[in-house]
Amino acid sequence: MATLNIVNKSPFEKHTLSQCLSRAAPGGAILLIEDAVCAVIKGGAYAEQLVTGQQKVYVLEPDLAARGFADAALPDSINRVDYNGFVDLVTQYDLVHSWF
Amino acid sequence: MKIAVVVNEGPYQHQAADSAWHFVSAALARGHEINRVFFYHDGVNNGSRLTTPPQDDRHIQQRWSELARQHNLDLVLCVAACQRRGLVDADEKKRHGKDADNIADGFRISGLGQLIEASVEADRVVSFGD
Numbered sequence: 001m002a003t004l005n006i007v008n009k010s011p012f013e014k015h016t017l018s019q020c021l022s023r024a025a026p027g028g029a030i031l032l033i034e035d036a037v038c039a040v041i042k043g044g045a046y047a048e049q050l051v052t053g054q055q056k057v058y059v060l061e062p063d064l065a066a067r068g069f070a071d072a073a074l075p076d077s078i079n080r081v082d083y084n085g086f087v088d089l090v091t092q093y094d095l096v097h098s099w100f
Numbered sequence: 101m102k103i104a105v106v107v108n109e110g111p112y113q114h115q116a117a118d119s120a121w122h123f124v125s126a127a128l129a130r131g132h133e134i135n136r137v138f139f140y141h142d143g144v145n146n147g148s149r150l151t152t153p154p155q156d157d158r159h160i161q162q163r164w165s166e167l168a169r170q171h172n173l174d175l176v177l178c179v180a181a182c183q184r185r186g187l188v189d190a191d192e193k194k195r196h197g198k199d200a201d202n203i204a205d206g207f208r209i210s211g212l213g214q215l216i217e218a219s220v221e222a223d224r225v226v227s228f229g230d
Contacts, residue, residue: 006226008116034115062122063115083126090224091101091132098227100108 002027004093005055008034008100011046016099026054031081031089033060040064042073051075060086103127104222105137106215108229110145111160112153117146120228121163128171136174136218137164139207143229144177144187149204161204168206175207176214 039046109116
């Protein structure tokens with residue numbers, strides 16, 4: 001059973017992303033939304049951890065754009081999705097877990 | 101696919117109420133069924149018809165009510181969360197002897213059993229919160 005993990009807070013504000021990374025099962029995915037999108041910026045403190053993990057990583061494009069990161073460089077393995085992509089991820093994975 | 105949605109955050113608090121609305125809109129547009137949106141904790145504040153945001157701001161409650169009208173959505177506010185926060189429908193007004201009600205169109209007040217039922221019946225449950 002593959003899980004889609006949704007994280008919505010900046011890792012510089014809360015520990016939910018760290019907790020997710022250390023506990024999420026391999027083969028799942030992590031979707032970063034709201035303030036959590038800042039974790040994916042290339043060269044940032046969390047980008048390396050995200051790409052070396054055993055989950056696919058997705059980031060919600062409108063939330064990146066809302067924070068001025070629309071044109072920011074992201075690591076190659078991180079995929080941008082819009083809300084339609086968000087919906088598709090929810091249907092592709094067996095379980096959805098929001099980290100609060 | 102049948103998807104249940106939980107909203108644990110109030111409007112204009114951070115972003116969860118907006119994220120949930122965008123997600124529900126996209127899911128409906130893609131042909132999925134949203135069997136229920138359950139508003140819990142501060143999330144019940146999404147259902148107050150007395151909210152009056154500035155004209156150039158999005159009206160979060162009206163967006164929910166409009167979506168419910170268009171898609172016959174079931175928007176449920178948790179009764180215990182409502183009582184704590186002053187969200188009142190006609191029945192609750194009578195039951196608690198209040199002088200007004202404030203629930204918006206398309207919303208209804210019910211119990212936590214509605215969340216359990218929606219979760220059991222849905223293929224996926226997606227939570228939005230703070």
